Amino acid sequence: MFFIRVKGEEPMKKGIFLKFLVPCLAVVFLVGFSTAAVAKTIRVGGIMDTTGATSDVGKDYALGMSEAFHYMNDAGGINGKKIKYTWFDYGYRIPEALTKYKLLKRMKVVAIMGWGTGDTEALSPTVNKDKMPYVSASYSAHLTRPVDWVGKDGKKHGGTGYNLFFSSDYSTNARACLTAWFDKKWPKNADYGKRKPRFACCYMFPSPYCSAAIKAIKDHATMLGFEIGPDQDVSLFAIDTKSQIMALKKFNPDVIWHGNTTMSVSATIRDAYALGLGAAFIVNNWGFDENLPRLAGDAIKAKDGVVVLGATPVKFFGQSSDNMDQVVKYAKKYNPGIPASKRLNRTPQAWGDALVLWEAMKRADKAGDLTGPGIMKKGFETMKNFHIGLGAGDVTYTPTDHRAATACLVPEYKNGKIQVVEFVDLKARWPKKWASEWHGW
Amino acid sequence: MKKKLVLMTVLLFGLAVIFASCAGMQAKPTEANFKSPVITLESFEVPQFDGYYYYSGKTKPTKGKAGNHGSPLPMSFLFNVNNPNSYPVLSEGVKFTVAFEGFDLVTYNNEDSIWIPAGKTTQIRATTLITTRSALLSLLVTGGYKLKAKGMNPWQAMEKWWAGVSGYTTPVTVHEGAFVFKADGVTKVLPFKATFP
Missing domain, CATH: 3.40.50.2300 (Response regulator)
Incomplete structure (x- = not known):
């Protein structure tokens, strides 16, 4: 404990200090650090293809995904916590996707928005071991069975419990x-x-x-x-x-x-x-x-x-449906250099995946468990007929079935x-x- | 004595609060007073040039595994970002697409946070890279018909561009660009495009 002492004077008594200085300092600290105290940021990663073999559809999806996260933050983030979305182009190269996954994991992301089937299936054992929710643009049916299973031919298949997407497979x-x-x-x-x-x-x-x-x-x-x-x-x-x-x-x-x-x-x-x-x-x-x-x-x-x-899986860009107005608004706001006539249904598709993750994170956070397992068990797997709009079907996930849509x-x-x-x-x-x-x- | 000390403390605290309030009030950003920062492409450079080549997966490499690989073409863009406002502005990311002769080759993106002081110019560097492999795929899936219509094939186009871009004779265009700026909760997204030289 430090006391302020002016030369030649008696040391200040503890009582005065406590009565005046401490409340003053407390106010200063509260004013100064209150913003920092509440502004917790949650990191989410993205692995996208804007240059590779599927960039004809991947670029619009990547832009749409980024726009969706801007929307989520403007709409309150995760119960007040801001989302920091960081994405990389992996050029549809599986080895590159693996390195980007490792980087995102080091950045402490709580979930990843993925892209292609080859890389998502290659990463599946890893994301399941790491308990990292991985919401992909690959709608491969191979990613929909959370629990280990054996096929009719006797072949064993590992469960894909941390792989998800919003669409029919x-x-x-x-x-x-x-x-x-x-x-x-x-x-x-x-x-x-x-x-x-x-x-x-x-x-x-x-x-x-x-x-x-x-x-x-x-x-x-x-x-x-x-x-x-x-x-x-x-x-x-x-x-x-x-x-x-x-x-x-x-x-x-x-x-x-x-x-x-x-x-x-x-x-x-x-x-x-x-x-x-x-x-x-x-x-x-x-x-x-x-x-x-x-x-x-x-x-x-x-x-x-x-x-x-x-x-x-969704209506085309700008077609009438609930939430589409936000899709169009955020495309215009965050990519004003790209005319609406050049945008594709890949943008609302990206929003579909983003919106299910957002809902899962909000539910997990509300349950006090914004971790990989929390997002999965207290988030995704509690969704029953969850409505995302955009012309998409309502979404249901269970602990044994990640087929989001039946139609x-x-x-x-x-x-x-x-x-x-x-x-x-x-x-x-x-x-x-x-x-x-x-x-x- | 005690009274003097207490008064001094309260006075100092009061002054601190007043100064802090004034500083905040002097330049409170709003939608109305948030002027657009001015973006210019200051320079473009190829940080390293390794020539033009491509190996298909059928070629046995001296070391390592075979695969479809090609020469890299790194590209570094230096932007001047001038903040005309009387308050600092935060750049929260930039994205743009790089094109040669109207063909899109790569879309660059980052979410780096960089402060631009009031009335000052900050330089922001964005570096990206393509290879003859990535350019080939990008060209084929997004520009295949256009190349065909121009009577070109992707190999001819890339060989020409690798020489021309590294020699600063082929114009390099950045388009579909957008900087995201923030100032105390107010967001401004600024589109841009530029060609060098």
Whole structure:
């Protein structure tokens, strides 16, 4: 304890000090440090692709994710705590994703927003060991089964308890798209009732994303009675797919599943139109966006254009739905140099993942446990029919099932507009298969 | 004596509070008085140049594992950020896309916090890097049709750019740029674009 003493005077008595100086100092300390005391910051990391093989869709997603975190902070953060969101471009390179994960872990992030299937699946054992909630843009069905399980073939699979996303998974998308075509388009075919419908797949064989739903969609095609033709290997970078289209012409499919992203999907549709293939396309969500008709041009827009259906986890950028006004507002505010006409549905998709994490963090924080396990058990796995808006389905996670949505909206491009074909709820239509067969692949 | 000491303490405390209040009131940032900082691209440099090359995964390296790898092209941008306000402003991050001849190659982003004093200019450096591999992928998935329309292939384009950018003859454009500034809870996002030289 220090006492102020003026030369030649008696030392100040403790009583006076306590009566006046301590309250004064207390006020100074309170005024000076109160802001710092309440301004606790929670770190969240991001691993995005803005330069790599999926940057045609990844850049808009990365921008949208950053905008979503600005919104969250403006809307109160995590019960008053500010979120510091730090993201890196990993160029769709798995080794780079691993190094960025290590960096983010050192930065003490409480959760990570991830991107691709290859890197998310490669990181899955690590994030589960580290108990790090990992909300990815990969909707691979392989990431939806939290508890260890054994497949029909006897193969053991590790649980993916810390992997999440807000959307229907790729296998659900694929099954839903094929069902929608089978329900709504096949009955209008001249050969309906005369023969089996013919089905084939186009995708980049070595890409974990592109191939993630192939087993499921072929299983579904078999169940619905399709004849299945040979797969075609189409690179994510392809702008010329004539050889694949010529090979498909020999089989003459009625419908083709495309599992790539927008650029190579548009290239395949262009060549299919130019070479008169005559098949319809059903496309996974990362190949179906506002850019598809721009890139495919007349192949979609012409009166005799290719019929293209796609999986859509959210409405397109700016389309009417709750929370979309915030998406548009924050895109304009934080990226004023990018016109709205260049934004894609990847932005609301990013918001979908961001909003479920936000809700989980708020719930965990309220329960006094803003840790990885807390965010998972007291956050995500308490969500039942949680509404995020944006045209997305309501979200449910349980300790044994991380399939957020049971259904998928399947629209098509028709007469220059996007129009709903069918809303396919797999759980409602095939409840037994949904519950016991179609989980984790 | 005791009285004198107590009075002195109270006086000092009172003065401290008054000064603190005045300092705060003098330049309270608001939406209305928050003037946009002025951003200029002061300079651009290639910090290290290793030439132009590309090895596919089929090529056996002298050391290490084979893979699709290419020469790096690091790029460093120095921005002047002038704060015309009578209060300090916090830069809370910057992002922009780098393009050569209208082709986007990389989107840079950071969330670094840097204070810019009232009425002063601060220099903010942003360094990023592409390789012939990353540029190839980026070009193919976002600029494939455009390249084809121009009668170019990605290899020709990259070889030309690697020489031209390192020699400061190929213009380097930063666009879709945005600085995020904050001042006492007021946020201003400033778009920018620039080309060097």
